[in-house]
Amino acid sequence: MKLVQIYQCLCDETRLRLLNLLLEGPLCVCHLQAALAEPQVKISKHLGYLKTRGMVRVSRQGNWRVYSLPPEKERSAELTANLACLQDCAAEQAGFKRDLARLRKLDLVCAPVSVVRGKGKACCN
């Protein structure tokens, strides 16, 4: 991943917000969607953008797709540096902090529907 490609991943507001959340750890799409309060297509498309460029990984867990940043050991020096820089910058800005706050309010367990049934919601919907 070339340096300029890293910056291309970072040059959209929605993607910045997504990455800021993923810096906290792996997250399924519905949590990202809920935390950003943005429509599903938008989230999904930007995740696709990041994925095709190698900025995020996906794994399947039952009904959910869990996105994560590449494991630390596999990150290039430039990626590590820029992610750290992003995290520092975002930590001081209201919008990013609000996203994190919303994220923490969510029930982070993506449980099978059968488990959640009766509580009126599955996962974070």
Added chain:
Amino acid sequence: MKLVQIYQCLCDETRLRLLNLLLEGPLCVCHLQAALAEPQVKISKHLGYLKTRGMVRVSRQGNWRVYSLPPEKERSAELTANLACLQDCAAEQAGFKRDLARLRKLDLVCAPVSVVRGKGKACCN
């Protein structure tokens, strides 16, 4: 200057190379052009892009326009952090190092033509 706007300035190869050179100090267009070995329009347009977004300043010195990064005291924390990050990353990559090497080979004095006349060139042309 919002964080995402910083990244928008950084998301093009030519602009990265320009900024990497400007991190060394103020430079006139002809030096940037010679160091990058790219056509004049290309250089000029990307400098325009950076200027309208407040990423660089211009001053006139006789026949030349001298571009520079905003003075350190006026840089936001995010800008400072990201420029440092860029400089670190670029310092380890062949392409950027080549630009710097070419820059250092240039006669960095933009002197009036009259002074240079007889040596067969004005400024870096």
Added chain:
DNA sequence: AATCTACATTCCGATTGCGGAATATAAACA
């Protein structure tokens, strides 16, 4: 006054990016 020099701007055409509405898909569940 005419010319030159260093640079910017305009005018293309092609590509890419973005957002939303609608639709598709694949796994889980009943």
Added chain:
DNA sequence: TGTTTATATTCCGCAATCGGAATGTAGATT
């Protein structure tokens, strides 16, 4: 098997970006 759930993909229109060729321009030089 049919339905629901979570997510991706396609289709569409629009705006932004990029590169190059040609042209414009302001100040310096002759």
